Amino acid sequence: MAHHWYRNTTSGNSLQESLDELTQSQQITPQLALQALLQFDKAVNSLLAQRVRNRVNFRQSYGSLTTYRIGDNVWTFVPNDVEFSKVTALIKVDKVKIAACDDENTGSNAKE
Structure with missing residues (x-):
């Protein structure tokens, strides 16, 4: 589904x-x-x-990947200590949840 x-x-x-x-x-x-x-x-x-043309890059500075799983073609990642960067801003967070879905039309992954 x-x-x-x-x-x-x-x-x-x-x-x-x-x-x-x-x-x-x-x-x-x-x-x-x-x-x-x-x-x-x-x-x-x-x-x-x-x-939608906004792009955000992220990298894990020194933390760990707490959880990852897949269900119904949805990948979920929960890394700790992540930095997000956009053209003019840098945002540091302790914990974030990232969900990525399989694109039904192309077979590639699309991020939410």
Whole structure:
């Protein structure tokens, strides 16, 4: 099963609730509701690919990788003592959780 984190946004939740109501009142079929969600997935992925250009580099200064695991094609890493750098800023954190999902279209990994 794919990890569609954006379905838990306000827009995603509203869409799911509306589709549930329409399905329960038999105004649309469950198959049509599923097609609407799949179209939403395509639209969000397309917008993210086109508009998100921010990149952040990180490195682990001297800590350790506390946890790593994979489930449902989602990798989760929890390293300690990490530095994040952007063009104009350096941020140091004691602990961070990083989740990376398999991109269904290309087979590459996409970071959240």
